[in-house]
Structures are given as structure tokens and as C-alpha cells.
Amino acid sequence: MARVTYVQPDGSARTCTNFEGMAVMHLAVGNLVDGIDALCGGVRQCGTCHVYVDDAWAARVGGPGEDEAAMLEALGDRIEVRPTSRLSCQIHITEELDGLVVHVPDNQPGV
Amino acid sequence: MAALALEAPAEPPTLDGGLPLLGHLTDFFRDPVKLLRDGYNKRGPIFSFRMGGRRMVVLLGPDNNRFVFQETDKLLSIRESMPFFHKMFSPNFYSFAEMEEYLRQRAVIMPRFKASAMKQYVPVMAEESMALAYSLGDSGEFDLVQTLGPVVMDIAAHSFMGRDFKQKLGHEFFDLFRDFSGGMEFVLPLWVPTRKMRKSQAAKRKLHRILTDWIAERRRNPVEPADFFQDIVAATYPDGTPIADELIIHMILLLVWAGHETTTGQVSWALIDILQNPGYRETLQGELQQILGSTSGADMSWDQAIAMQKMDLALRETERLHPVAFTMIRKAAADFEREGYQVHKGDWVLLAPSVSHRMSEVFTAPDEYRPERFDTERADAKVESNSLIGFGGGMHRCAGVNFARMEMKVLLAVLLQRYDMQLIDEPRPIAGAGTYWPAQPCRVRYRRRKLEEAAPADIAALAAAAGCPAHAKGGA
Numbered sequence: 001m002a003r004v005t006y007v008q009p010d011g012s013a014r015t016c017t018n019f020e021g022m023a024v025m026h027l028a029v030g031n032l033v034d035g036i037d038a039l040c041g042g043v044r045q046c047g048t049c050h051v052y053v054d055d056a057w058a059a060r061v062g063g064p065g066e067d068e069a070a071m072l073e074a075l076g077d078r079i080e081v082r083p084t085s086r087l088s089c090q091i092h093i094t095e096e097l098d099g100l101v102v103h104v105p106d107n108q109p110g111v
Numbered sequence: 112m113a114a115l116a117l118e119a120p121a122e123p124p125t126l127d128g129g130l131p132l133l134g135h136l137t138d139f140f141r142d143p144v145k146l147l148r149d150g151y152n153k154r155g156p157i158f159s160f161r162m163g164g165r166r167m168v169v170l171l172g173p174d175n176n177r178f179v180f181q182e183t184d185k186l187l188s189i190r191e192s193m194p195f196f197h198k199m200f201s202p203n204f205y206s207f208a209e210m211e212e213y214l215r216q217r218a219v220i221m222p223r224f225k226a227s228a229m230k231q232y233v234p235v236m237a238e239e240s241m242a243l244a245y246s247l248g249d250s251g252e253f254d255l256v257q258t259l260g261p262v263v264m265d266i267a268a269h270s271f272m273g274r275d276f277k278q279k280l281g282h283e284f285f286d287l288f289r290d291f292s293g294g295m296e297f298v299l300p301l302w303v304p305t306r307k308m309r310k311s312q313a314a315k316r317k318l319h320r321i322l323t324d325w326i327a328e329r330r331r332n333p334v335e336p337a338d339f340f341q342d343i344v345a346a347t348y349p350d351g352t353p354i355a356d357e358l359i360i361h362m363i364l365l366l367v368w369a370g371h372e373t374t375t376g377q378v379s380w381a382l383i384d385i386l387q388n389p390g391y392r393e394t395l396q397g398e399l400q401q402i403l404g405s406t407s408g409a410d411m412s413w414d415q416a417i418a419m420q421k422m423d424l425a426l427r428e429t430e431r432l433h434p435v436a437f438t439m440i441r442k443a444a445a446d447f448e449r450e451g452y453q454v455h456k457g458d459w460v461l462l463a464p465s466v467s468h469r470m471s472e473v474f475t476a477p478d479e480y481r482p483e484r485f486d487t488e489r490a491d492a493k494v495e496s497n498s499l500i501g502f503g504g505g506m507h508r509c510a511g512v513n514f515a516r517m518e519m520k521v522l523l524a525v526l527l528q529r530y531d532m533q534l535i536d537e538p539r540p541i542a543g544a545g546t547y548w549p550a551q552p553c554r555v556r557y558r559r560r561k562l563e564e565a566a567p568a569d570i571a572a573l574a575a576a577a578g579c580p581a582h583a584k585g586g587a
Contacts, residue, residue: 001487002496017487019494021180021504030513032226032417041221043506092181092505093496 002098006033007054009106018093024102025049025089035104042089044068047075048108049088054101058084061091061100078109120453123159123168126150134161142542144437144465151466157452168443168454169461172470173497178449179441179462180497180505187441187460189507219346219354220362223339226513230413232270236518237411239265240525244407249559252535254552255379259522261285263375266518267367273340276325284321290314291364292372315364322360370511373435376548377501378519380433381426382526383538383549388480392527394421399528404565408525414570422520424482430501432480433540437465437547439503464500465547473498530557 004027005015016031028036028049037048044067053061064072068090072081088102126146129135138146139162147169150158156171170179183189222228243262247253264285268277276284291314293307329344337345343362347353385392398421403411439462446456454460469477473495474484485499486492502509509515526532535554540547 001492001494018496019485019487019499020502021176021497021500021508023505026508029226038225039222040218041224041510042508045218089506092177094177095496 002093002095002100004028004093004097005099005101006036006051007101007103008034009104022093023089024051024091024093024100025087027093028088033104035108036088037108038089040089044071044087044090046109047071047079047087050075050079050105050108051086051088051102052082052105053084053086053091054103055084057097057100057102061086061097065090075109079105079107120448120451123157123452123454124154126154126158126160129161133163136162144463144540144547147438147461147463147466148469151470156470157450159458165459166455166457167459167461168452169463169466170449171463171467173467173473173495175449176462176467176500176504177497179439179460180503180508182447183441183505183507186443186445186447188444189441219343219348220366220510223342224510224512224514229416229513229517232514232517233411233413233416233521235269235274236266236521237409237525239269240522241407241409243522244525244529247530247557250557252554252556254554255382256375256548256551256553259379259382260371260375262522263378263518264288264367264371266522267370270514271339271363271366272325273329273334273338275334276340280321280325284318287314287318287321288367288371291318292368318364319360322363323356326356326359366511369509370515374515374518376435377426377429377433377515378522379549379553380435380538381429381519381523382532382555383534383553384429384432384480385425385523385527386532386534386555387538391425391480391482395425395523395527398422399524400562400565402568402570403524403528404567405562406567408521408528411521411524412570415567416517416520416524418568418570419520419524421482422523423516424485425523426516426519427485427499428480428482431468431474431499432478433547434464434468434501435547436501436503438463439500462500467498467500528562529559531560532557 002018003015004018004024005013006028007013014031014033016027016033018027020026022030023042025036025038025042027033029038036051038046039048040046042049050072063069064086068087071087072085075081086102091097093100126135126149128138130137135146139160146160150160150169151171156175157169159166159168161167170176179187239262242265243258265277265281268281268284290310293311293314325340326344329341333345334341340363343354343359385395398419399408402415402418441460441462443454443456443458443460447454467473471477475481483489484492485494487494497504502512502515533556535556536552538549538553541550
């Protein structure tokens with residue numbers, strides 16, 4: 001199992017457990033975590049599942065792929081993009097990510 | 112030798128036997144799960160076999176599952192893997208369209224399937240489940256697939272096309288739809304005019320006519336408040352372009368097809384598993400008593416459905432033991448190496464939930480029904496990521512997963528709350544390579560339960576008091 005903790009802007013946190021073939025986005029949506037909207041359903045087309053990966057995990061999770069980076073860049077003037085920004089639909093959960101912490105941003109583009 | 116192996120990865124081990132030219136084609140279509148399980152027992156988690164001119168490479172276990180999910184649309188293609196789909200829908204539709212078009216279409220469908228969007232569907236699911244209960248009366252017998260199939264279809268038709276549609280055209284639609292589903296064909300080339308295929312194409316034409324009229328009707332007279340169909344008819348792409356009627360029709364047919372074909376089988380297996388395991392059935396009926404009291408479930412709320420966590424575990428366990436989508440197919444878009452084995456461009460790559468879900472390296476006592484293995488609150492729970500894959504994974508994970516799980520939950524809750532049930536026939540899977548339904552007959556004998564008068568729990572208040580964030584904002 002791999003546990004992922006979602007930290008809200010107000011500091012409250014929820015931890016959810018994955019054993020399916022899910023991305024960080026799927027796990028949040030399936031558990032009704034606030035602030036991860038995923039309007040496109042997980043195909044890096046809407047940016048509404050944007051999260052900041054916790055600094056302690058950023059290296060292990062790695063940076064965005066080419067298409068994802070292009071999407072984040074395009075959203076740059078609507079949301080605050082940081083070096084740890086990722087689209088959570090593109091972070092596939094594996095056992096190596098057990099304990100992962102991500103921060104949910106204040107708002108998602110267009111939501 | 113080691114150096115040599117590094118230079119040229121080995122071909123995956125192959126299955127013994129098989130006919131000249133046909134390979135294991137006939138074995139596969141007679142009993143695909145047996146073929147795949149034997150392959151795993153004899154050759155391990157990666158092996159290959161031939162079907163006619165095609166080479167199939169089977170990849171098993173959580174890490175191979177992860178690999179396939181992550182590489183779909185990269186090293187692996189989903190577009191070419193289901194030729195029957197082109198004929199049933201259109202070559203430019205959904206997963207099988209070019210990427211850009213797929214993404215546009217997905218953005219229209221997905222917001223309506225979010226877990227929180229299920230709130231609006233729970234009353235429809237409860238209403239249709241109760242309609243079954245009323246028609247069953249107090250005691251008797253029913254056949255699982257024949258009885259639950261139409262309810263699943265009613266829920267889909269009511270949810271996706273509106274109450275008025277279901278009332279007006281429900282049965283005609285259901286019959287046409289059955290013929291249409293018959294077009295799911297894995298083996299024969301699609302130009303062979305089999306009876307099944309001709310019927311499917313004729314049904315498709317009629318369904319298109321019905322839905323074209325229905326779209327026109329809804330454009331003329333929109334319903335308020337808007338239901339799913341009204342939303343789709345009014346929907347535009349993110350850039351504001353309206354959606355063509357043709358595409359709306361494909362979307363609706365896809366949703367109903369995907370939802371009906373799989374959910375009918377899965378919910379039937381779920382009830383079979385519960386009835387074969389009386390200990391857990393009692394656990395579930397206890398949970399229902401707590402949540403629904405002595406009420407029938409006709410007024411079931413979303414909060415109550417969410418609170419049925421033991422039922423969630425039962426559904427996960429049935430998904431593991433009887434995954435109706437027993438294989439998932441991709442086509443290799445390039446040469447690549449996997450765990451020291453060479454996969455060639457053009458090979459078909461198979462995931463097999465039916466085998467991976469029963470690997471003893473992954474699950475303790477894999478053939479036993481133990482729903483609590485998925486209770487992640489338990490200290491001894493240890494289910495690996497990517498080990499439960501009945502709904503697929505990655506970018507192409509089933510878009511309807513939240514809908515499917517919710518409707519199975521509501522239907523099972525209504526039946527278990529109302530009846531004591533017993534299986535009459537010994538359940539077994541259907542023969543052949545279709546969706547993995549229980550074979551007919553698989554009948555259930557039922558008798559109305561006497562429930563002690565009790566009030567349902569106020570779930571929203573309980574959950575908010577327990578600090579559930581989903582309830583923190585006045586019942587989000």
C-alpha cells in the first residue's frame with residue numbers, strides 16, 4: 001500500500017491509501033479530497049489537479065514530463081507555478097511513493 | 112553468457128502446444144482464463160503465445176501492471192487494440208480517436224463522473240433498485256443476470272438519457288441495445304457478415320435514429336433542472352465549439368454499453384460472493400441496519416451510501432476474484448525490453464486481472480473471499496499499489512468507476528436489506544472469451560426479511576462530528 005497525504009491551504013491534512021492502478025489525482029477524487037477537480041479526467045489537459053509536491057519528496061517524485069510542463073507553463077499567468085508544481089494525474093502511485101505529501105493550491109485554473 | 116544476454120534480451124518463454132497457424136487461438140476462445148493461468152504457472156509472470164498470426168505477450172503482477180499503465184500512449188497503443196470498437200462506434204471516437212480528439216471528448220464526459228457528482232445519481236439508482244424490489248414481491252426466484260441486467264440498463268438509461276426517455280423507450284431501447292452489444296467481437300475479421308454482427312449493425316442504425324430524435328426533442332424542449340442528457344446536449348468543447356449530434360450519440364451509446372456490459376456481470380458476481388459467504392453477508396446486513404435502520408433504502412442518501420464501507424470492501428473483493436474485464440489489451444508501438452525480455456513492435460500486450468489478482472506473491476490466500484484484506488485501517492493490511500486493476504489504471508482508467516461502484520452498492524444494499532437470499536445453482540463463469548459473466552442459469556431464491564423497527568442513522572451529522580472533511584462545509 002502507498003499512503004498519500006493531501007495538505008489543504010489551511011493546513012488541514014488527509015491521508016488516503018492506494019492499492020489500485022491510480023495516480024495521485026485518482027486517489028484524491030475517489031476519496032473526495034477538496035481542491036483537486038481533475039475536470040479532464042486525468043489526461044493533462046485542464047490543469048485542475050495541480051499540486052505542489054512537498055519539498056522533501058520533490059526529488060523522488062521528479063519533475064513534469066514534456067507535455068505536462070507545457071501545460072503548466074501555459075497556466076503560468078492564472079496559477080502560481082513553482083518548481084515543485086505537478087499535475088497530480090501524472091504522478092502514478094507506486095510503493096516507492098508511500099508517505100508522499102502534496103500540497104493542494106488555493107485555487108485551480110478556471111474552477 | 113551474461114554479457115551476451117545483456118546485448119540481446121531473450122524472447123519471452125512461449126506456451127507449449129498450440130496448432131500450426133492458429134497457435135492457441137482456439138484454447139484462448141474456449142477458456143482464456145485457464146490458458147493464462149496455466150501460462151503463469153508454467154512460465155512465470157511474462158510469457159507469450161500465438162493467436163493466428165499475432166504474438167500475444169502476457170505481463171502479470173503489480174509492477175508489470177504499473178508498466179503498462181504508464182506506457183499506454185507511449186510505448187503501447189490502446190487505439191489499435193479493439194477493432195470491434197470502430198465498428199460499434201466510430202473510428203474517431205473516444206479512446207480510439209486520435210489523441211487530441213480523445214482529449215476533447217473526455218473533457219466533456221469526465222466532470223459528470225466525479226465521485227462528488229454521484230450525489231445526483233444516488234436517488235435514481237435507489238428508485239430503479241426499488242422498482243425491481245416491488246416487481247419481485249415478497250418471495251420467489253430470479254435469475255441473476257437476466258434480472259439484474261435490465262436494472263443496470265434502467266439505471267443507465269434513466270441517469271444518462273433522462274426519466275422521460277426511460278419511460279417512453281426503455282424496453283425497446285434495451286432490446287436494441289442487447290443486439291448492439293453483440294457486436295463485441297474479438298476473433299473474426301469484422302467484414303465477415305456474421306448474424307450477430309449484422310444484427311448489431313442494424314440495431315446501431317435504429318439506436319442512432321432514436322437518439323437523433325431524442326436530441327432534437329431536447330433541443331426544442333429543454334428539461335429543468337437539467338439532467339445528464341440535457342447537459343450533454345448543451346455542452347461545448349472547452350474552446351466553445353458545440354458538440355455534433357453524431358458524437359453525442361456515440362458518447363451516450365458508449366456510456367450505456369460500457370456501463371451495462373461490465374456492471375451487470377460485476378454486480379451479479381458480487382451478490383454470488385456475498386451469498387456464498389454467510390459470515391460476511393451478516394456483516395453487511397449489520398452495517399445496513401446501522402445505516403438504514405428498518406427503512407427500505409428507497410430514500411437512500413448519498414451520505415448513507417458513502418458510509419457503507421463494508422460494502423465497499425465486498426465490491427473490491429469481488430472485483431479481485433471475478434474481474435469482468437479479465438484481460439486488457441494494448442499493442443506495442445515500438446520495440447522495447449521488459450524484465451530482460453524482448454517485446455517487438457506489433458506484439459499484442461495483455462494484462463490479465465483474472466490471473467494477477469490471484470497471485471499468491473501478491474495476495475494472501477488468493478482464492479479465498481476475504482473483503483477485509485482491503486480494509487486499509489487494519490494494521491495487517493498490506494495490499495500493494497497496482498495490484499487491484501479491475502477498472503484498469505493510468506490515463507485510461509475506467510471513466511465510470513465512481514458511477515459503477517455507487518450503483519452496485521445501492522442495488523446490493525436494497526436487495527440485502529429487503530431479502531434473505533440463497534443460491535439455487537452452482538455459479539460458474541460463462542464459457543468463451545466474452546465479458547466474464549456468471550453463466551446462466553444462476554438463480555436466487557428470496558424471501559422478504561422482517562426488520563425490527565429502527566430509525567436510520569443521521570450520517571451527515573455523525574460524519575461531520577467525526578471530522579470528515581467531506582461534511583465539514585455543511586454537507587459539501
